[in-house]
Amino acid sequence: MSRRADTTDSRAAPSSSSRPGTRTSNDQLRRFNLSMLMGILHHNGGCSRAELTRQTGLNRSTIAVLVSELVEAGLAYEGEPETVVGQIGRPSLRVHPEPRLAAITVNPERNSIAIGLVGLGGEIIRNVRFDTAKVPTPAETVRVTQSIVGGMQAEIESDYDVVGIGVAVPGLVNADNARIVNAPQLSWREVDLATPMADAFKLPVYVANDASVGAIAENLFGAARGVRDLVFVNGSSSGIGGGVIIDGAPLRGTKGFAGELGHIMVNTNGRRCHCGRVGCLETEVNLAAILERLGLSRADEHELDIELGVTRDHAVLDEVRRQLGFLSIALTNLVNIFDPEMVVLGGYLGALLTVSDERLGGALSLRSMSGHSRNVQLRRARLRSRRVMVGAAELAFAPLLADPMAFRRV
Numbered sequence: 001m002s003r004r005a006d007t008t009d010s011r012a013a014p015s016s017s018s019r020p021g022t023r024t025s026n027d028q029l030r031r032f033n034l035s036m037l038m039g040i041l042h043h044n045g046g047c048s049r050a051e052l053t054r055q056t057g058l059n060r061s062t063i064a065v066l067v068s069e070l071v072e073a074g075l076a077y078e079g080e081p082e083t084v085v086g087q088i089g090r091p092s093l094r095v096h097p098e099p100r101l102a103a104i105t106v107n108p109e110r111n112s113i114a115i116g117l118v119g120l121g122g123e124i125i126r127n128v129r130f131d132t133a134k135v136p137t138p139a140e141t142v143r144v145t146q147s148i149v150g151g152m153q154a155e156i157e158s159d160y161d162v163v164g165i166g167v168a169v170p171g172l173v174n175a176d177n178a179r180i181v182n183a184p185q186l187s188w189r190e191v192d193l194a195t196p197m198a199d200a201f202k203l204p205v206y207v208a209n210d211a212s213v214g215a216i217a218e219n220l221f222g223a224a225r226g227v228r229d230l231v232f233v234n235g236s237s238s239g240i241g242g243g244v245i246i247d248g249a250p251l252r253g254t255k256g257f258a259g260e261l262g263h264i265m266v267n268t269n270g271r272r273c274h275c276g277r278v279g280c281l282e283t284e285v286n287l288a289a290i291l292e293r294l295g296l297s298r299a300d301e302h303e304l305d306i307e308l309g310v311t312r313d314h315a316v317l318d319e320v321r322r323q324l325g326f327l328s329i330a331l332t333n334l335v336n337i338f339d340p341e342m343v344v345l346g347g348y349l350g351a352l353l354t355v356s357d358e359r360l361g362g363a364l365s366l367r368s369m370s371g372h373s374r375n376v377q378l379r380r381a382r383l384r385s386r387r388v389m390v391g392a393a394e395l396a397f398a399p400l401l402a403d404p405m406a407f408r409r410v
Helices: 025-044 049-056 060-072 138-151 153-159 194-201 210-221 287-294 301-310 314-338 348-358 384-402
Strands: 076-081 093-097 101-109 112-119 123-131 161-169 180-183 188-191 205-209 230-236 239-246 342-347 377-380
Touching: 025 049, 025 060, 025 093, 025 384, 049 060, 049 093, 060 076, 101 138, 101 384, 112 138, 112 384, 123 138, 123 384, 138 153, 138 194, 161 194, 161 210, 161 384, 194 205, 205 210, 205 384, 210 230, 210 239, 210 342, 210 384, 230 314, 230 348, 239 314, 287 301, 287 314, 301 348, 301 384, 314 342, 314 348, 342 348, 348 377
Parallel strands: 101 161, 161 205, 230 342, 342 377
Antiparallel strands: 076 093, 101 112, 112 123, 180 188, 230 239
């Protein structure tokens, strides 16, 4: 589906005066600048040469050389010039990320496997949800992915170059070896999904927690775009997870386990969680309890918005109010620990936020020890169902963005 080039660019080989096996400082600077440009193009869906000059601080001639190099390598293309009313002089060409570059995404959940094809720039090209009769096994996840991607094979070979596969799972993933340590909702423990997936597709495979990649997606393309310090909390049928971004970088921890926000204790007299502790956030704030009172077996985010927006059932609203109280405790703790600029709520937690604001007069509150909680922005996630796919694709795009010239179109 694609081919990865040698990691050394022959046009920028170290000079004879350099030590063997090392890159010259000019080559390192050039690669850094190419990476910076690719990141800007990817996260903005393209921009003019003039805008690249403004954002990077590089001069126009350097931008012209770097853009030409990306275009020649098949990583970008130049389109129609940017037109500005009242502009004097020749308009600046607009540069776009190459739309052929794409990533496959996989998201196994308790009763489904979602497969996506996402283009550079965050565009979702294809999105297929395969419902399963029971919790999918790792082997079934690989087989289903093979089958669904096989159905796209002709289109992929004709129109796209796939750079890798990003897998988002509801569980702990060891960042050192991509091994799934524990995914309770899937009953997976110590699972190596990356190896059989890579063997099946002959592509690099990257695995991470679904809520963590959701935080990255919202930070790059969603409600928290451009925010440097962010706490993201997501609620799904699999439980509550999250991600924390500090000074623009995801907080991972020593093994990549940071962000298990569903296991903050909020009720010392609460129920026992599957983790063995009592009163975890996800035992007190959960979708199942709300669906039960609504008389529904399942509902997506849009359907939940509608149901909670029209219900007059006091039992439903009382349960929502109860959950908002415990959610307030957890978010207050997170604000006091991380001092973020913004807190973003995804999944059904976003629906609770909307009910809080529209039906319950702002029942969800943050109480910062500093007394400046009013300055913490509380937002609903914007990407909705696209969030995990876009975030998982970022896993596969990361090596390309870090060193663009290590990847070449066939």
